[in-house]
Amino acid sequence: MQPPQHILVIRLSAMGDVAMLIPVVYAFAKANPETKITFLSKPFFKSIVDALPNVHFLAAETTSQHKGIVGIWKLSRQLKKQGITHVADMHHVLRSKMLRLFLGLPSAIIDKGRAEKKALTTPKNKVFKPLKTTIQRYVEVFEKLGFSEIIPQTLPRPDVIEEVHQLIRKTTHQLIGIAPFAAHQGKQYPLDLMKEVIQKLEQQSEIHLFLFGAPNEKEPLQTLAEGCKNTTVVAGMLKFPQEINMIAQLDVMLSMDSGNGHLAAMFGIPTVSLWGVTHPYAGFAPFQQENHCLLSDRTKYPAVPTSIYGNKVPEGYEEVMRTITPKMIVTKLMSLL
Known part of the structure; x- marks a missing residue:
């Protein structure tokens, strides 16, 4: 060749x-x-x-x-x-x-x-x-193709652009991003527990939360942010290129087994990911973030992983992610700040 x-x-x-x-x-x-x-x-x-x-x-x-x-x-x-x-x-x-x-x-x-x-x-x-x-x-x-010794590397964080600066300029706090949604319910953390996570983080000092999602997810994100003074809903406020720049400015990202976690990881942002009916063993953990995966309890749910994409939820596995407690998530996030 x-x-x-x-x-x-x-x-x-x-x-x-x-x-x-x-x-x-x-x-x-x-x-x-x-x-x-x-x-x-x-x-x-x-x-x-x-x-x-x-x-x-x-x-x-x-x-x-x-x-x-x-x-x-x-x-x-x-x-x-x-x-x-x-x-x-x-x-x-x-x-x-x-x-x-x-x-x-x-x-x-x-x-x-x-x-x-x-x-x-x-x-x-x-x-x-x-x-x-x-x-x-x-x-x-x-x-x-004949190449060797390719060692994957994270990208350097880009300079903050003006649209993102407008969002973060009012806070000197550490920035935590939260992307609570996923393509399939089998890998999405229950929203009532995510609300509890947000409330617990709100009680911490010097932290500001940014909630990420698609424009059509703005309303449920606003519900999650209700009553929270240090939480901003990003969904619908930025175009996708600007959102990527915003993610690159975070101190920590919390995501499901989904795209936002990978966007953060490609810039080397410490990324905590939550896993329901999927599992990192399939090879889809965010880059260099394998130690920050929080997993559902396989002792209670031994069929995990039930699918690669999270689209197969066996009967009785609907509540699998409740074995990951809000306390576990907050403790993990705080340890990375």
Whole structure:
């Protein structure tokens, strides 16, 4: 295989998976400044990739011009004009397979470890052991292309931008971010207990809380913040690029097994993550934050993890996250400040 001169890195979704790839591509780009990198992902994730120096972002418009087989073929023609020489497929889904076929270039593909993950999540004859991390799997793709000694690195924290400065300028307190929502209920901490966490943190001195979520989650976040003088709801106030800058200014982040935790971790922010029916053994813990994962009680709920994505909640497992107490969370957060 000829040495790569211009690598196409493919990772179309999801937010957490894209964020976990950033420390790997950052380290690769620093170690190989002569190699061009084009990062292909969905348009919304451009703000994440923009944190990388010397990496070109290309949007995969999978709902419009790049939709379907014809759209992927058009995308391949667009990429060929840019002089791509090799492909690092960090996603390995139907779209990326078609794109590799149309490009006809030397490629390396991520090993998702599907059989191992199935053994980890099966209810019977479960093989409960830690698997390779997703970040390790990303590194292996570059190794297959002939590169070695890639040591993933956190990004330097960016300077605070004006929109974020307006939010934090009134406080000299330490800043804790809280992202209480997740894509699936199986990995979302009960909101009544999260309210208790916020109230307990409010009783601590010199702390200000910022609650993160999508614009449509603003109302339940405001309910969580009711009566709290040192808590600000960020949802709906900032655009996504500004929100990333805000996360990078935090002292600590509290998240579920979800994207916001990975956004914080890519900047080296101490990140406490809460795990329900999923488990860090599947390899999705935030980068360098494995020691800050708070786990549901497997003695009481031995089928955990029940799925990789948190979308499978067996009967009787609806309250699994209540085994993580507010006191445990507050103690962990305070230990990191």
